[in-house]
Amino acid sequence: MNNTIFNLLLLSVVLIFCGVVIYVAILLSSIEIGITLLPLVLFLAITYRINKKRGTKHHA
Amino acid sequence: MLKVFIISVGIAFSIEIVHSILTKGVKFTLEFFGGGFLFGFAREFIYFSFIHTYEFPDMPFKMLNVPIFIPIGWVFTFYLAYEFVNKLVEPKTIKDYKNFITFAAFFSTFICIPIETAAMNMNWWVLYSSANGNIAPFYLMGGWFVTSVLFFYIYLIMKGKLPPKYLWFVIFIIIFNLAGEFHLLDYVSVVLASEFHLLEYLDVVFWGLQIIAWAGIIIFGLKYNKEVTFILLIYWVICFICIIVFPGANGMLVSVLFTSIFVHILVKLRLRDEKHQLSIKESL
Numbered sequence: 001m002n003n004t005i006f007n008l009l010l011l012s013v014v015l016i017f018c019g020v021v022i023y024v025a026i027l028l029s030s031i032e033i034g035i036t037l038l039p040l041v042l043f044l045a046i047t048y049r050i051n052k053k054r055g056t057k058h059h060a
Numbered sequence: 061m062l063k064v065f066i067i068s069v070g071i072a073f074s075i076e077i078v079h080s081i082l083t084k085g086v087k088f089t090l091e092f093f094g095g096g097f098l099f100g101f102a103r104e105f106i107y108f109s110f111i112h113t114y115e116f117p118d119m120p121f122k123m124l125n126v127p128i129f130i131p132i133g134w135v136f137t138f139y140l141a142y143e144f145v146n147k148l149v150e151p152k153t154i155k156d157y158k159n160f161i162t163f164a165a166f167f168s169t170f171i172c173i174p175i176e177t178a179a180m181n182m183n184w185w186v187l188y189s190s191a192n193g194n195i196a197p198f199y200l201m202g203g204w205f206v207t208s209v210l211f212f213y214i215y216l217i218m219k220g221k222l223p224p225k226y227l228w229f230v231i232f233i234i235i236f237n238l239a240g241e242f243h244l245l246d247y248v249s250v251v252l253a254s255e256f257h258l259l260e261y262l263d264v265v266f267w268g269l270q271i272i273a274w275a276g277i278i279i280f281g282l283k284y285n286k287e288v289t290f291i292l293l294i295y296w297v298i299c300f301i302c303i304i305v306f307p308g309a310n311g312m313l314v315s316v317l318f319t320s321i322f323v324h325i326l327v328k329l330r331l332r333d334e335k336h337q338l339s340i341k342e343s344l
Contacts, residue, residue, distance in 0.1 A: 009079045010143055013136075016072040017171070020064060024178040032195055036177050039319045040170040044144065046326065051147040 014044065062118055065184050066129055073132055076139045092142070092215070093135055099211050100134030101126060116185045133175075137204075138211055141167040157221050159329055161212045162287045166322045168208035169201050173315050176200050198302060201318065202295050206237050209288055229284040232276035236292070239273035287325055294321070 018037055025033035080089040104126045107113070119127030141164040151160045176196035179185050187197065213230045216222045252258075253265045281289025298317065 006079060006083050009075055009082075010140075013072045013075050013079075013140060016068050016075075017140075017175070020068045021174040021178050023064065024182055028181055028194070030181070030194055033174070033177050033181065036174040036195060036315070039315050039322075040167075040174065042319060043167060043170050043322070046323075047144050047148045054150070 096135035100131030172204035
């Protein structure tokens with residue numbers, strides 16, 4: 001339960017960061033600015049996947 | 061519009077502090093955030109005073125000409141990198157910590173391009189050289205990568221996770237980075253040449269310093285962290301190619317390349333890890 005709350009806190013920080021960039025992208029109507037977030041999203045997706053897999057291994 | 065940036069940084073930073081206190085305690089929070097802030101402040105002070113490639117015209121709350129929100133922004137990045145890379149690597153050995161630094165530097169680089177692009181378009185800070193289009197120039201990524209590598213090396217050496225001999229690598233990364241700032245190196249060359257009465261050999265002194273920086277980073281880099289050295293060298297090769305062939309290249313080119321190297325290194329390390337696990341199982 002605690003772990004989920006801590007993860008959500010961390011996720012909210014990332015969302016604020018992405019929110020600022022998306023806000024600028026919408027304000028300036030530029031898809032290019034939004035696309036710059038892709039490497040970061042890829043990094044976070046890989047981290048989530050590896051962490052989940054590791055968690056499953058630990059439980060097994 | 062600058063308010064959007066300042067308020068967001070303020071809120072996100074407060075959440076990070078709460079998260080750090082709740083998950084790691086007050087001592088860690090003071091050490092990490094205090095150390096990170098001082099490191100970020102020192103970095104900005106040096107860049108702002110001696111290199112001066114950008115400016116923060118409208119930022120409030122300045123200390124020695126450095127707006128305090130910029131070092132806070134650095135700590136913000138370091139903490140996020142620390143948290144996410146810990147989930148990715150789970151470091152236990154020296155080798156793990158070296159991988160940790162590599163991935164933390166990647167993370168900072170991936171944060172760099174969106175925020176620098178937003179800042180460039182919104183005039184939150186002003187760069188003295190611009191890129192084609194509305195994406196931040198590629199050369200910023202090297203600065204973020206190196207700053208992150210330096211911070212995590214110093215932090216992990218101070219925490220005793222890495223042996224002090226790794227400071228040699230840190231020293232040569234600093235020299236290598238400063239050698240890339242040609243006007244600063246010009247100044248150092250003139251000072252050294254006039255000190256040793258070698259003003260007619262100014263070019264020799266300049267290129268001599270460059271060679272020392274490159275030799276140092278290759279020798280110590282290959283000894284202490286091959287991955288980081290490989291990325292730094294590739295980055296500098298791209299920089300030289302871009303300066304000659306595509307002078308206004310923006311960060312997307314390097315972003316794509318960095319993403320590819322990141323995936324390559326990740327796959328390589330995971331394969332190595334699996335092979336290692338397999339050899340342990342076989343030996344049992």
